[in-house]
Amino acid sequence: MxxxxxxxxxxxxxxxxxxxxxxxxxxxxxxxxxxxxxxxxxxxxEKVPSLLLRPAAKVRWPALFDGVDSVLEDWIVDQMHIVRPVVETGYENLLLVRLLVESRLPSIRKSSVAEGLTVEDILENWSKIKPVIMEEWDENGDALIDLFGKVRDEWMDNDLATWIGANRFxxxxxxxxxxxxxxxxxxxxxxxxxxxxxxxxxxxxxxxxxxxxxxxxxxxxxxxxxxxxxxxxxxxxxxxxxxxxxxxxxxxxxxxxxxxxxxxxxxxxxxxxx
Incomplete structure (x- = not known):
């Protein structure tokens, strides 16, 4: 190329x-x-996270964003830019979003690794963090893949032009x-x-x-x-x-x-x- x-x-x-x-x-x-x-x-x-990640995360964890204001949401988007390189498969973005939310909101925290977690920790140790939170949250990779695909499918079916327009080469x-x-x-x-x-x-x-x-x-x-x-x-x-x-x-x-x-x-x- x-x-x-x-x-x-x-x-x-x-x-x-x-x-x-x-x-x-x-x-x-x-x-x-x-x-x-x-x-x-x-x-x-290039992509835009909030257009898909938030709807998918809310489907999986309905109460996840209850305590998330606009300031925190902007922070999450900024952190997602930084931690993106650790992602191999799309559903991992959902895990990262929830982990970032838990790191800032103790009231919803269910992961043992979220307290005091930094983006540097994620970048250096994602391969170790991922199986821990998957087990603690009782999550299944295949189910998250299906959810991610379903949300994308619904968006594409309802408004393909907007979905395509949200991307750029x-x-x-x-x-x-x-x-x-x-x-x-x-x-x-x-x-x-x-x-x-x-x-x-x-x-x-x-x-x-x-x-x-x-x-x-x-x-x-x-x-x-x-x-x-x-x-x-x-x-x-x-x-x-x-x-x-x-x-x-x-x-x-x-x-x-x-x-x-x-x-x-x-x-x-x-x-x-x-």
Missing amino acids: AGVKNEFTSRLSPKSQPRKRKKIKEGKWEIYTLWISMEFSAIVV YPGVPDALKFSSSTIYIVTTKQSRFADALLRELAGVTIPPERIYGLGTGPKVKVLKQLQLRPEHQGMKLHFVEDRLATLKNVIKEPELDGWNLYLGIIRVFELLV
Whole structure:
């Protein structure tokens, strides 16, 4: 993808530098696999959190916002901008919203980790915090995924134009997708239909459904292995753009994926919808 800076190697410690990549035969086309998080957030699309997160959170926890005034709500939105990088799957945004509310409102606090919690704590320890609050709140990831999807579906069904209009692509991305001479794949943890809707309606880009790997298609490492084994991809250059360093490190651990060129795409996320 033109304009995407390779910041991957420079951000790893010397001991964790990637292995020297095997040389692969030049092909006529290059294959770019793009990971587009939270419906393209962090790489392709900017989002707005309060439009979806609050309605979804109120459905799940009706009394959650009873003590939240406009000042606190603005604070939550600001903190969500900061903690966004820890999110792998959309429903985690709901957990973060509730956790932030509990950190400021002792009267509704049910989590043992909320008291005195800072955004730095979340950024550094989310992988440990998440299972604790899931258990303490008796939450189920699949149920939250379904809820998130249901709220989005209802919004899209009732007012698709407004939902699409609440999103925006980063400058230059639509043209890069439209005019790329490479074969583009979308590998995302989000549901494929939302990625497809944004591509078609907002960017004017049509990517065949078989080239959109959404929620339920398996880990990204697995998808990369599947893509590189396709006969039509043999001898071509393979590129993977990702905004999570941990995911790229997982790719590095797999000797089978030595042929992939890896890119850490870092773009500031201003506001999140999903």
